[in-house]
Amino acid sequence: MSNIKVAIRVRPRTISEATLDHQLTVHMGGNNIVHLHNPAISKTSAKYGWNDKRASSQPRQFAFDYCFPATDGSCASANIASQEKVFEDLGMPVLNSLFDGYNACVLAYGQSGTGKTYTMMGTPLEPGLAPKLCTAIFERITSECGCSNVHRPSFRIEISFMEIYNEKVRDLLEEYSNRGSVQLKIREHPQLGPYVQGLSRHTVEDAAAALGLLKEGVERRSSAATQKNGHSSRSHAVFTVHCTAAWVTGEGLPRETVAKLHLVDLAGSERASCNPVSRLRLKEGALINKSLASLGNVINALAEKASLSKGSISTLNTSSSSTSSINIPSVQTTPSATPRRSQTPFIPYRDSVLTWLLKDSLGGNSKTFLVAAISPSTRAFKETLNTLRFAERAKRVVNEPVINENASVELIHHLTQEVTRLRALFAQSVESNQSNDNSSLIPSENITKLLGANHSKACELTEDWLRKWRRGIGEAISTVHSTPQSTEIGIQTSFPIIMKDLGNVIPAKESKSANRAPVENATSNLGTIDFHSETSCWSDDSLDGSYPTEFRPTTDSHTEYPRMSKLMVQESASIIKPNFHIGESLSAPFSGSFHQQRQSPTPSSKKRISARRVIKTGPDVRTMFKNSGEIQQSRCSSPLSPSLVVTGRPPESFSKRKAFKYIPDQVHPFGISACSQKLPLDNLPSNQDHEIAKVKSNSYDEKMINNDSHKSYQESELASRSVEFVPSSRIGLSSCNSKVNCCCHILHHGSPCKLQHQNFLAQIGYQRNSYCQHDISYQQSRAVPCKSQSFDTILRAELLAIRRRMVARTASPKVAASLRYLTQWQTDSLENPLSIKS
Numbered sequence: 017m018s019n020i021k022v023a024i025r026v027r028p029r030t031i032s033e034a035t036l037d038h039q040l041t042v043h044m045g046g047n048n049i050v051h052l053h054n055p056a057i058s059k060t061s062a063k064y065g066w067n068d069k070r071a072s073s074q075p076r077q078f079a080f081d082y083c084f085p086a087t088d089g090s091c092a093s094a095n096i097a098s099q100e101k102v103f104e105d106l107g108m109p110v111l112n113s114l115f116d117g118y119n120a121c122v123l124a125y126g127q128s129g130t131g132k133t134y135t136m137m138g139t140p141l142e143p144g145l146a147p148k149l150c151t152a153i154f155e156r157i158t159s160e161c162g163c164s165n166v167h168r169p170s171f172r173i174e175i176s177f178m179e180i181y182n183e184k185v186r187d188l189l190e191e192y193s194n195r196g197s198v199q200l201k202i203r204e205h206p207q208l209g210p211y212v213q214g215l216s217r218h219t220v221e222d223a224a225a226a227l228g229l230l231k232e233g234v235e236r237r238s239s240a241a242t243q244k245n246g247h248s249s250r251s252h253a254v255f256t257v258h259c260t261a262a263w264v265t266g267e268g269l270p271r272e273t274v275a276k277l278h279l280v281d282l283a284g285s286e287r288a289s290c291n292p293v294s295r296l297r298l299k300e301g302a303l304i305n306k307s308l309a310s311l312g313n314v315i316n317a318l319a320e321k322a323s324l325s326k327g328s329i330s331t332l333n334t335s336s337s338s339t340s341s342i343n344i345p346s347v348q349t350t351p352s353a354t355p356r357r358s359q360t361p362f363i364p365y366r367d368s369v370l371t372w373l374l375k376d377s378l379g380g381n382s383k384t385f386l387v388a389a390i391s392p393s394t395r396a397f398k399e400t401l402n403t404l405r406f407a408e409r410a411k412r413v414v415n416e417p418v419i420n421e422n423a424s425v426e427l428i429h430h431l432t433q434e435v436t437r438l439r440a441l442f443a444q445s446v447e448s449n450q451s452n453d454n455s456s457l458i459p460s461e462n463i464t465k466l467l468g469a470n471h472s473k474a475c476e477l478t479e480d481w482l483r484k485w486r487r488g489i490g491e492a493i494s495t496v497h498s499t500p501q502s503t504e505i506g507i508q509t510s511f512p513i514i515m516k517d518l519g520n521v522i523p524a525k526e527s528k529s530a531n532r533a534p535v536e537n538a539t540s541n542l543g544t545i546d547f548h549s550e551t552s553c554w555s556d557d558s559l560d561g562s563y564p565t566e567f568r569p570t571t572d573s574h575t576e577y578p579r580m581s582k583l584m585v586q587e588s589a590s591i592i593k594p595n596f597h598i599g600e601s602l603s604a605p606f607s608g609s610f611h612q613q614r615q616s617p618t619p620s621s622k623k624r625i626s627a628r629r630v631i632k633t634g635p636d637v638r639t640m641f642k643n644s645g646e647i648q649q650s651r652c653s654s655p656l657s658p659s660l661v662v663t664g665r666p667p668e669s670f671s672k673r674k675a676f677k678y679i680p681d682q683v684h685p686f687g688i689s690a691c692s693q694k695l696p697l698d699n700l701p702s703n704q705d706h707e708i709a710k711v712k713s714n715s716y717d718e719k720m721i722n723n724d725s726h727k728s729y730q731e732s733e734l735a736s737r738s739v740e741f742v743p744s745s746r747i748g749l750s751s752c753n754s755k756v757n758c759c760c761h762i763l764h765h766g767s768p769c770k771l772q773h774q775n776f777l778a779q780i781g782y783q784r785n786s787y788c789q790h791d792i793s794y795q796q797s798r799a800v801p802c803k804s805q806s807f808d809t810i811l812r813a814e815l816l817a818i819r820r821r822m823v824a825r826t827a828s829p830k831v832a833a834s835l836r837y838l839t840q841w842q843t844d845s846l847e848n849p850l851s852i853k854s
């Protein structure tokens with residue numbers, strides 16, 4: 017239980033107020049007390065000797081949680097409150113709540129022109145709460161991910177931004193040709209509460225992307241000049257940050273929290289007489305006031321509910337006395353909001369779109385902060401008084417924030433705890449029965465079975481969760497960005513790299529427009545870059561999103577394998593943007609990955625990579641590709657290496673230069689992935705397919721999850737890598753004049769007999785390239801005269817030669833047998849490729 021925290025912020029006097037020497041009404045004292053008096057009325061009363069009992073003439077005091085005096089000292093306070101101070105007092109607790117898994121909300125409320133937008137959005141020079149929070153969120157993520165703790169969480173941040181204009185919800189992050197026609201609907205989920213159907217959510221990876229979206233939305237927001245404010249917001253804006261954190265606890269249990277932060281900049285209320293500009297402004301103003309009045313009613317009812325639950329006498333009298341003739345939302349106690357005292361008051365959330373949408377933040381599951389913005393001028397005395405009264409009532413509203421744990425993760429916890437408890441009981445009872453020699457009382461087999469079932473259920477759910485989490489990022493993007501303007505897709509498998517330009521995803525009508533330029537450039541620029549398989553780097557680990565794969569432009573030689581670092585990746589990203597993309601490996605380095613880059617056609621966001629993700633290959637990616645309809649052919653690569661090869665027409669420039677070649681999967685040099693120890697070495701069965709299927713089903717992911725569900729993700733990844741020799745390899749070609757460089761690259765993952773393998777690799781001419789923490793990469797490259805041979809012929813010959821050398825020299829009979837088997841199998845398949853069933 018926690019009350020809404022309320023802050024009062026006074027804006028400085030405007031130039032005209034200062035020039036006309038408006039008298040001041042607000043004074044901020046110690047202990048966050050706000051004193052309000054109207055010197056103009058008091059003077060008049062004194063002059064005529066009136067005993068003025070009018071409410072507005074009485075000096076008043078209000079106590080709040082925070083007070084932010086004006087920066088020009090106009091509210092007669094010793095302190096002034098900068099944007100930094102506001103962030104420190106309000107932003108930091110909000111940030112902490114978000115990272116603890118609580119929903120949070122900051123509402124800016126007040127009369128038009130009092131500084132709500134200034135507080136929430138700020139100016140370029142003085143950023144407000146929203147931009148500061150965007151930056152702080154990613155700073156926090158960097159610091160949490162950077163720690164050495166293996167149980168550190170990984171995060172997914174998604175952003176949505178909408179406005180409620182004339183009681184209609186509009187997405188501020190979507191480009192519409194006719195914005196007026198698009199109206200989103202609010203729905204209510206029984207568990208998750210109200211949400212906006214069809215509102216886009218954008219996954220962001222850094223503060224710059226988040227700030228870009230914020231800026232984009234602010235630019236699209238409805239605003240107009242009014243008498244009170246030259247740039248008045250005509251809508252309520254709701255900027256939402258969804259923060260999902262996932263980690264594995266020390267006990268090996270998954271945890272996932274899903275919290276959201278609403279930053280709400282409400283439209284300001286104003287008197288109708290203040291703004292006789294146009295009918296449109298009049299209608300806007302009326303609807304703004306109506307929704308703010310509904311907000312007042314909700315706050316009223318919630319305040320009454322809180323008072324009732326405390327058993328105190330309802331204090332609504334005070335509230336209703338605040339009803340005034342002016343347009344600061346006069347809080348009227350509607351019949352629904354004034355029930356009999358004995359009953360819980362009805363909360364009229366559905367009276368307006370705003371209150372329905374903020375249901376969670378008002379009296380629900382959220383830690384909510386209200387910033388009431390006021391003017392110090394006597395001219396705005398009545399509005400200021402009403403705002404302060406509203407804020408005072410809001411302070412009484414009680415919310416019930418809870419940590420938002422993922423439901424299936426909660427179930428896993430519950431099941432695991434139950435299993436542990438039952439096991440302890442079981443052991444205890446066996447012990448006591450044995451000591452009493454009362455074997456008839458030993459718990460039945462059924463109980464053991466039940467325990468087993470519960471345990472496997474927990475394992476199964478953990479497994480699902482891991483899969484979902486790793487896949488989630490990509491899915492989020494593919495579903496949210498349902499109308500991509502242009503898409504480039506590249507594929508990297510465990511050894512070939514295939515680039516495919518999917519420029520034709522652009523709708524035909526736009527293909528000739530200037531918006532097409534980046535994609536066309538991308539295609540033509542490809543020709544200036546030589547690619548070979550060595551340009552792909554993998555880093556290990558998986559969950560925290562900092563594991564990039566690199567597509568890197570090279571000139572002619574790839575003998576020097578670059579040391580991979582984040583910095584380098586960033587650099588190359590800036591070199592190659594927007595043509596290529598940086599991806600991340602979410603999974604095993606020897607499985608394929610899917611790279612996707614989308615660009616919005618708006619000039620402002622041309623440079624922005626709004627989505628870039630790598631998804632592990634497997635059925636999902638294949639389905640995605642098929643659905644996209646852009647892939648000419650897709651199939652599994654070597655059945656022993658469950659990676660995906662997507663072939664497509666390479667850009668013309670590539671074929672001309674012969675700088676790039678993708679290699680049929682059949683020539684995979686080893687065809688062994690992490691499961692090499694599973695290969696049938698002794699009794700090779702006659703039915704090869706059967707064995708292949710067996711090996712496939714034991715591929716990296718399955719194995720890792722089945723066997724290691726109780727270990728942390730990182731631990732299990734390392735463990736699964738330690739299985740056998742040569743878990744992965746890549747091979748590629750690049751041409752340089754008349755020579756072809758053939759480069760074979762082996763990833764050697766923390767094998768138990770590392771030294772032995774290192775020696776072996778050295779013997780057969782591989783040089784070591786260490787580029788990331790756990791993997792050791794070896795490579796060998798040879799210049800082969802080109803003559804008239806095709807790339808494939810050279811490559812196949814080279815690969816077979818490599819394998820034969822390995823078989824001849826290997827010291828390990830097990831590895832030799834495995835390689836011999838594969839060599840034979842692959843030689844056959846090379847001769848008759850169609851015999852391979854994928």
Ligand SMILES: Nc1ncnc2c1ncn2[C@@H]1O[C@H](COP(=O)(O)OP(=O)(O)OP(=O)(O)O)[C@@H](O)[C@H]1O
Pocket residue numbers: 026027028086087126127128129130131132133134135245247248249250282283284285389
């Ligand atoms: N605390 C402050 N310090 C400096 N300038 C301020 C402050 N508060 C407001 N201002 C300035 O006052 C003007 C009006 O502020 P702003 O647009 O934020 O008001 P608002 O309450 O959002 O108005 P509306 O409801 O009409 O959109 C802006 O020029 C803003 O920069």
